[in-house]
Amino acid sequence: MDGYGGSILRVNLTNQSFTKTPTPEEMARNYIGGRGFGAYLLYKELKKGVNPLDPENKVIISSGPISGLMIPGAGKMDWTTKSPLTGGYASASLGGMLTAELKYAGIDTIIVEGASIKPVYLFIENNTIELKDAADLWGKGTFECEKMLKERHGEEFQIAVIGPAGENGVLYAHVNHDFGRQAGRGGVGTVLGAKRLKAIVIRGTKSIPVADLEAYKKSGMSLYKACKDAEGLKPWQTYGTTIVVSWCDEVGALPTRNFSAGSFEGGKTLYGPVMREQIVVTDKGCFGCPSPCGKYSYMKRYDTRVEGPEYETIGMLGSNLGLPDIQDVAEANRLCDDLGIDTISTGGVISWAIECFQRGILTTDDTDGLILKYGDPNIVFSLIRKIAGKEGFGALLALGTKKASQKIGKGSDRYAIQVKGMEQSAYATHNATAMLLAYMTCDVGAHHNRAWAITYDLAVGRDKVVPEKVAKVIWFQNFRPMFDVLGACRLQWVELSIERDLYCPALEAITGVNRSWKDLEKVGARIWNLTRLFWIRENEGFDRKWDMPARRFYEDAPESGTTKGQITKPEDVQKLLDMYYEQRGWDTNGIPKKETLIELGLGEFVE
Amino acid sequence: MNLLNNKTTILHPIGLLRQYTKGISDIEIEPDQTVDDLFQKLGIPSQIVALVLANKTVVPKVYKIRQGDYIEIMAVLGGG
Numbered sequence: 001m002d003g004y005g006g007s008i009l010r011v012n013l014t015n016q017s018f019t020k021t022p023t024p025e026e027m028a029r030n031y032i033g034g035r036g037f038g039a040y041l042l043y044k045e046l047k048k049g050v051n052p053l054d055p056e057n058k059v060i061i062s063s064g065p066i067s068g069l070m071i072p073g074a075g076k077m078d079w080t081t082k083s084p085l086t087g088g089y090a091s092a093s094l095g096g097m098l099t100a101e102l103k104y105a106g107i108d109t110i111i112v113e114g115a116s117i118k119p120v121y122l123f124i125e126n127n128t129i130e131l132k133d134a135a136d137l138w139g140k141g142t143f144e145c146e147k148m149l150k151e152r153h154g155e156e157f158q159i160a161v162i163g164p165a166g167e168n169g170v171l172y173a174h175v176n177h178d179f180g181r182q183a184g185r186g187g188v189g190t191v192l193g194a195k196r197l198k199a200i201v202i203r204g205t206k207s208i209p210v211a212d213l214e215a216y217k218k219s220g221m222s223l224y225k226a227c228k229d230a231e232g233l234k235p236w237q238t239y240g241t242t243i244v245v246s247w248c249d250e251v252g253a254l255p256t257r258n259f260s261a262g263s264f265e266g267g268k269t270l271y272g273p274v275m276r277e278q279i280v281v282t283d284k285g286c287f288g289c290p291s292p293c294g295k296y297s298y299m300k301r302y303d304t305r306v307e308g309p310e311y312e313t314i315g316m317l318g319s320n321l322g323l324p325d326i327q328d329v330a331e332a333n334r335l336c337d338d339l340g341i342d343t344i345s346t347g348g349v350i351s352w353a354i355e356c357f358q359r360g361i362l363t364t365d366d367t368d369g370l371i372l373k374y375g376d377p378n379i380v381f382s383l384i385r386k387i388a389g390k391e392g393f394g395a396l397l398a399l400g401t402k403k404a405s406q407k408i409g410k411g412s413d414r415y416a417i418q419v420k421g422m423e424q425s426a427y428a429t430h431n432a433t434a435m436l437l438a439y440m441t442c443d444v445g446a447h448h449n450r451a452w453a454i455t456y457d458l459a460v461g462r463d464k465v466v467p468e469k470v471a472k473v474i475w476f477q478n479f480r481p482m483f484d485v486l487g488a489c490r491l492q493w494v495e496l497s498i499e500r501d502l503y504c505p506a507l508e509a510i511t512g513v514n515r516s517w518k519d520l521e522k523v524g525a526r527i528w529n530l531t532r533l534f535w536i537r538e539n540e541g542f543d544r545k546w547d548m549p550a551r552r553f554y555e556d557a558p559e560s561g562t563t564k565g566q567i568t569k570p571e572d573v574q575k576l577l578d579m580y581y582e583q584r585g586w587d588t589n590g591i592p593k594k595e596t597l598i599e600l601g602l603g604e605f606v607e
Numbered sequence: 608m609n610l611l612n613n614k615t616t617i618l619h620p621i622g623l624l625r626q627y628t629k630g631i632s633d634i635e636i637e638p639d640q641t642v643d644d645l646f647q648k649l650g651i652p653s654q655i656v657a658l659v660l661a662n663k664t665v666v667p668k669v670y671k672i673r674q675g676d677y678i679e680i681m682a683v684l685g686g687g
Contacts (some may be wrong), residue, residue: 231621232681235658247657247683250668273665455683458654497622 001025002211003065003511004033005103005204009129011122013195014055014114018129023108029513030601032523033064035091035484037109038080039527042089043534043605045111052084052187053169053194055115061102061200062109064487065511068100068208068287070220072227072498073489075099075287079183081191085171085345085400086421086445088535090186093449093484094160095286096178101158104204112197119167121149121199125157126206134198139164141338142176149201157203163340165388166193170398172345172423176337180294180307181286184342186422186444211512219506223498227290230496237283240293241311242272243495248315252562253427253435253454255320257374258351259417259552262428263561266324266375270314275326281305286489291496299327299334306334309343312448315426316347321354322374332380339388344447345400348423350383352401353393355415361408368392417550419446420535429553431566432457434469437576438476440547443531451476452494465572470579478524485523526600529584529592533605536591543589544577614675618645621681627651638674645672657683 001023010019031040038060050056060080067074077099083090102110105124112122119134137145142163149159159177166173166189173189174182183189192198210216227233235243245267248254252262268274279299284307285292298305309317309330317336318329336343356362357372364371368386370393372379386394396404401416401423417424422445429436438451451473460469483490486507492498500517508514536542557567581588585596597606616638620628627649628634636645646653646668659666660679672678 235660235681239658244657244683251654455655459652 001028002209004028005063005106005108005206005208007107008109008111009107009124010111010113011131012114013112013116013120013131013197016116016131030523031527032485033108034062034067034076034487035078035080035093035481036523036527037062038078038091039089039530039534041109041111042080042082043530043537046082048537050082052082052087052191055113055195057082057191057194059112059188059191059195060109061112063099063103064485065507067487068103069210069216069510070288071488071506072223072288072290072492073286073483074487075289076484076487076489077102078484079175079188081186081188082538083186083421083444084190085187087539088420088444089531090188090444091484091531092174092183092185092188094175094177094181094183095489096158096181097287098158098160098177098200098202099487100287101202101204103208104206105202106204106206110200112192112195115194116196119196119198121201122197123153124200124202124204126204137161137198138167142340143179143338145199146176146179149199153201154203157201159199159201161199162189162192162197163338163388165340165398166190167198168388168390168398169193170341170387170390171400171403172342173340174342176340180284180296180337182337182342185344185447189340210510212509215505215509219502219509223492223502223506224290226498226502227492227496230291230498232496233291236291236293236495239272239276240283240295242275242295242309242314244311245314246271248311248427249319250562251458252430252558252566253432255315255426255428256561257322258320258355258415259424259428259550260355260556261558261561262430262563264319264324265560266322267319269324270318270326270329275309275314278326279330289489291492293491293495297330299330301327302331304331304334306330306337308337309333312426313343313347316344317380320347320351320426321380323377323380324375325377328377328380332377332384335381335384339384341384341388344425345423346384346387348417349387349397349401349404350380352405352412352415352417353383353397356408356412359415361410361412366393366396366408414551417446417552419549420444420546422446424550427454428563429549429568430558430563431462431568433463433465433568433572433576434473436549436553436568436573437470437473437580440549440573440577441473441477441580443477443528446549450481452480463566463568463572465575465579467579467583470576470583474580474583475521477528478521479517481527482520482524485527522600526602529597529600529602530605532586532590532592533597533602543591544581547577547590549573616672616674617677619677619679620651621679624651624656624680624682636672636678638672638676640672642666642668642670642672642678645678651680655682656680
């Protein structure tokens with residue numbers, strides 16, 4: 001099949017067995033690849049009600065038709081599972097080199113199922129597939145583990161590993177690759193840890209067939225030329241995602257002290273230019289990237305190095321924890337990466353704990369004697385280590401804010417900044433109703449990347465609650481995740497303003513199937529609705545309450561910063577949901593209507 | 608850089624911000640005003656501008672524009 005590696009590899013860790021089957025053409029037609037394959041296979045194959053940490057859960061790792069080809073940003077892949085953090089759908093995007101290597105090995109998707117008795121790692125070199133003993137790797141940090149595997153198998157192998165946090169069952173453990181890229185959110189690394197799969201090592205040397213070689217070269221070069229000519233290339237490459245730190249601070253979107261405000265008085269020392277000058281050593285890109293956003297940093301004070309921090313980490317481990325020093329933030333980033341935990345959830349969990357401590361909900365009896373306060377890097381480092389090891393107080397924080405607040409009670413849920421159990425990423429949404437709705441309805445929990453709508457709020461009026469705003473969020477949700485389906489990075493389109501229509505001829509040249517963006521958006525809507533069905537199936541009583549944001553955004557107006565005194569009205573939160581459900585073709589509880597599912601080609605899932 | 612001469616003060620909007628200069632990529636502007644004042648005059652919503660460069664160096668929006676400056680501005684686009 002043109003554009004594809006050609007097979008699905010099923011790895012059963014319980015039996016230590018492998019099967020390889022051709023990638024089904026019908027699945028490729030309807031779900032294309034990447035996130036689409038993940039969502040479809042998860043819904044189809046997972047037995048209803050499976051505990052995410054039981055062997056019956058699966059991790060589905062998929063490239064897309066663009067992955068591994070000479071198209072800007074073709075270094076993306078999707079990791080899907082039932083989330084141990086949220087109990088719903090988890091899909092984490094991973095950049096780097098792994099997706100290309102997977103396809104060169106002739107594989108589109110790996111389905112990991114079952115659980116091994118002892119620690120193992122998966123080794124793939126073209127048609128050689130083995131499970132190898134990982135006893136000597138178990139317990140190692142991600143950096144050391146990846147280094148050991150590179151030394152053992154060779155630099156040309158691409159590697160994904162989990163850290164001690166994944167082994168220990170921290171519910172937001174990630175997968176680390178290429179010493180600094182992560183499948184970060186939702187606990188994909190936790191599920192791999194429960195399966196005792198420490199790492200995946202891949203090398204492939206096969207070709208990927210394309211439908212029209214000349215058209216592929218031409219369309220690929222058009223995309224590269226557009227990137228090269230983009231005026232935004234130089235600043236983007238210089239600062240990467242940190243370009244938005246100052247802007248978020250200015251407009252009141254920078255999460256500050258557990259999202260109690262959106263501007264940080266110490267923010268200026270976290271801005272992109274300061275970071276570039278103080279700690280950045282070089283730029284780092286993923287496969288085929290003409291605009292590398294990764295920044296490799298050296299922290300002199302700690303004599304350590306890390307890829308990052310990116311914007312989200314600066315927000316969540318910096319301003320959100322009251323840390324104004326970029327070296328401290330970068331060091332916290334390094335600890336999270338090495339120990340294997342998501343920086344976004346970690347920042348959200350620690351800020352929740354600090355606020356609970358300040359309000360007397362938690363005391364030193366709960367915190368192993370630690371006095372929790374904002375602005376103390378040593379407290380942050382200590383808590384990160386405790387979380388990864390689930391030591392003492394860290395065991396509570398390892399549950400994430402929703403489950404931890406349910407456990408301790410005392411009204412602590414009010415300070416848990418999360419939706420559906422996932423900690424909100426780094427945009428404060430006290431008065432940004434489109435972005436708030438994007439978080440409320442995101443298919444994995446409070447994550448930003450499906451519908452980054454905050455500039456739209458500023459352009460049309462931040463507190464406006466109108467159907468056009470809701471329509472924009474839905475359009476983003478259908479369209480932006482399609483990059484994760486295709487196996488490509490969205491940042492060339494997002495940050496360099498590359499015309500999105502340039503991707504269609506490339507996709508056609510590669511796969512032989514002509515698709516417009518209108519066609520692709522319909523696939524996006526199909527996947528969106530299927531993931532919604534997964535949430536409903538897996539969570540008894542799922543209804544509109546699950547889409548409610550943290551109360552902070554409609555009850556606690558910031559007392560400082562740009563958004564001081566600004567808040568979304570509670571009735572507007574409900575109005576947003578009403579309009580959203582109506583436009584999606586869902587009922588008033590957020591359940592897709594039968595006719596909506598049939599219209600989107602999801603008839604087989606209608607009960 | 609400054610395409611006209613070294614005494615002319617220029618605003619160079621990047622990408623979608625050019626809609627506020629009728630599609631023109633380099634327009635001559637008056638010095639001795641802040642970037643924010645300039646935005647107000649041109650009807651550019653300050654809140655959508657992520658980055659201001661004066662002669663290739665990042666400056667805040669309160670920066671006072673000098674004679675001969677080459678000011679580049681870039682909007683926040685689509686996020687992560």
